[in-house]
Amino acid sequence: MWKGSTMSQGPTGDEAAEASSQLNMPTPKVTERAAVATAGMPMAILGTAIMLLGLVLGVLGLFDAFDWRWPLLVIGVLVASGGGLLLHGLTVVDPGEARVVQFLGRYTGTIRTPGLRWVNPLTTRRKISTKIRNHETGVNKVNDLNGSPIEITAVVVWQVEDTAQAVFEVDDFRSFVSIQTETAVRHIANSYPYDAQGEDRLSLRDNAEEITSKLSTEIRARVGAAGVRVIESRLTRLAYAPEIASAMLRRQQASAVVAARKQIVNGAVGMVELALNRLEEDEVVELDEERKASMVSNLLVVLCADRDTQPIVNTGTLYQ
Numbered sequence: 001m002w003k004g005s006t007m008s009q010g011p012t013g014d015e016a017a018e019a020s021s022q023l024n025m026p027t028p029k030v031t032e033r034a035a036v037a038t039a040g041m042p043m044a045i046l047g048t049a050i051m052l053l054g055l056v057l058g059v060l061g062l063f064d065a066f067d068w069r070w071p072l073l074v075i076g077v078l079v080a081s082g083g084g085l086l087l088h089g090l091t092v093v094d095p096g097e098a099r100v101v102q103f104l105g106r107y108t109g110t111i112r113t114p115g116l117r118w119v120n121p122l123t124t125r126r127k128i129s130t131k132i133r134n135h136e137t138g139v140n141k142v143n144d145l146n147g148s149p150i151e152i153t154a155v156v157v158w159q160v161e162d163t164a165q166a167v168f169e170v171d172d173f174r175s176f177v178s179i180q181t182e183t184a185v186r187h188i189a190n191s192y193p194y195d196a197q198g199e200d201r202l203s204l205r206d207n208a209e210e211i212t213s214k215l216s217t218e219i220r221a222r223v224g225a226a227g228v229r230v231i232e233s234r235l236t237r238l239a240y241a242p243e244i245a246s247a248m249l250r251r252q253q254a255s256a257v258v259a260a261r262k263q264i265v266n267g268a269v270g271m272v273e274l275a276l277n278r279l280e281e282d283e284v285v286e287l288d289e290e291r292k293a294s295m296v297s298n299l300l301v302v303l304c305a306d307r308d309t310q311p312i313v314n315t316g317t318l319y320q
Contacts, residue, residue: 025225032164032227035101035109040090040116047086054080089121096131098163110163128163132231137182141241144204145193149241152204154185156219157232165227173226180222188215194240204238211235272296 058076061069091099091111099111103123111117112130119125136155144150158177160166166173189204192211196203204211216233223230276292 025221028162028165028169028225028227030107030164030168032110032162035099035111035119037091037101037109037111037113037117037119040092040118043086043118044090044116047083047090050083050086051080052083054078054083085121086118087121089118089123091117091119091125093117096129098128098130098160099125100128100163100167101125107164107168126167128160128166130160130163132157132159135178135181136236137178137185139237140182140185140189142186142189144189145191148194150189150194150204151237151239151241152185152189152235153237154181154215154233154235156181156230158223159229159231160227161229162227165225170226173228176226177223177228181219184215184218184222187218194238204235208235 054076057072061072061076093099093111093114095114101108101119101123134157137153139151139153141151170176193203195205202210212234216230219233220230
């Protein structure tokens with residue numbers, strides 16, 4: 001099993017545009033714009049004062065014994081209702097949140113300035129979080145390019161960038177991001193082999209940085225229509241499925257043994273060559289071709305053996 005933490009800095013604009021054209025995602029029909037809003041505190045004071053004035057007029061109407069009783073009551077109710085309507089336009093915007101404003105079903109803008117704001121009291125205001133979020137896919141069991149079953153998991157860090165698109169272009173942008181992320185992960189897993197097996201091609205295990213970049217590119221292209229910005233993506237789990245994990249482990253072990261043996265042989269040949277050259281340069285002993293071949297054979301056995309060798313001391317001549 002492999003676990004990675006390679007970070008993706010995000011795809012380029014050309015890569016995202018190419019991926020979007022391949023997916024044939026629709027062009028958004030609405031984009032975010034600033035809503036007409038004013039400071040809320042002066043309007044809160046004004047609305048409160050108007051409501052108090054209406055209440056005072058209503059109370060005076062209740063206790064007035066003259067002809068002004070009913071007019072005062074009506075005026076007091078109307079004035080108090082007007083003050084209440086002004087107060088209804090107050091909207092509290094917390095940091096990391098935005099309010100999407102609609103008037104009679106028409107999008108009029110988005111409030112992003114935190115604090116107490118006032119807008120048209122006849123509008124509806126929907127709260128949208130603009131905080132950075134994490135989404136981790138479940139353990140997806142898919143087949144790689146070679147048809148081998150693997151298990152793969154990814155984490156995507158994302159944020160709502162265009163609140164209008166997030167509200168009006170998709171039904172539920174959270175569910176949309178979740179489904180499209182899993183779709184992109186499955187597509188990437190199907191497009192590349194788990195292991196390159198010595199071939200010159202990208203693989204999920206050996207090219208984590210490139211694969212993560214491609215994953216981020218595809219996710220961005222898929223969720224861009226929902227006004228979502230992909231900040232980072234990474235693979236957190238990559239492993240063969242349990243039913244073939246043991247067989248693949250034996251294959252990897254065999255490959256490791258072959259690679260180790262190859263390195264040992266290359267080193268042994270170099271050491272033998274160095275020994276023969278030193279003997280010849282220092283004129284320690286003169287060896288004919290048969291003795292050189294015997295020496296090479298003995299040295300290679302000693303250097304390449306997988307366990308300690310037992311030397312045999314020659315007490316006779318060189319040719320015995």
